[in-house]
Amino acid sequence: MIPNLILQERLMTGIESIKSYNSEFMVNTLxxxxxxxxxxxxxxxxxxxxxxxxxxxxxxxxxQKVINYTN
Incomplete structure (x- = not known):
């Protein structure tokens, strides 16, 4: 059970880091x-x-040319 929790926690932190990277990339692009x-x-x-x-x-x-021509 503990290895599953560790994997789940690593997965969640990975997803959060991807979300933060996407938001930074979006701000930089904008x-x-x-x-x-x-x-x-x-x-x-x-x-x-x-x-x-x-x-x-x-x-x-x-x-000016017109005026000079008429004079």
Whole structure:
């Protein structure tokens, strides 16, 4: 009877360690995914800012050319 209890206890501690490992792995995976998504969002925003500024400068250049042409 005692060897069965020892085996059962070892089995339960093994299952608990697997559960804790799975939760740690899940937390690490989620944190990595959050970091990747944040990185993509930041890069997309920076890219959009640059394109908006480039569009403004192109429009201003076009207006200057039109004004110079009409004068």
């Amino acid at each position: 944190s990595i995914l959050v970091f990747i998504f944040a990185f993509f969002i930041i890069t997309i925003k920076r890219f959009n800012k640059k394109t908006i500024q480039q569009k403004k400068t192109h429009i201003e250049d076009f207006y």
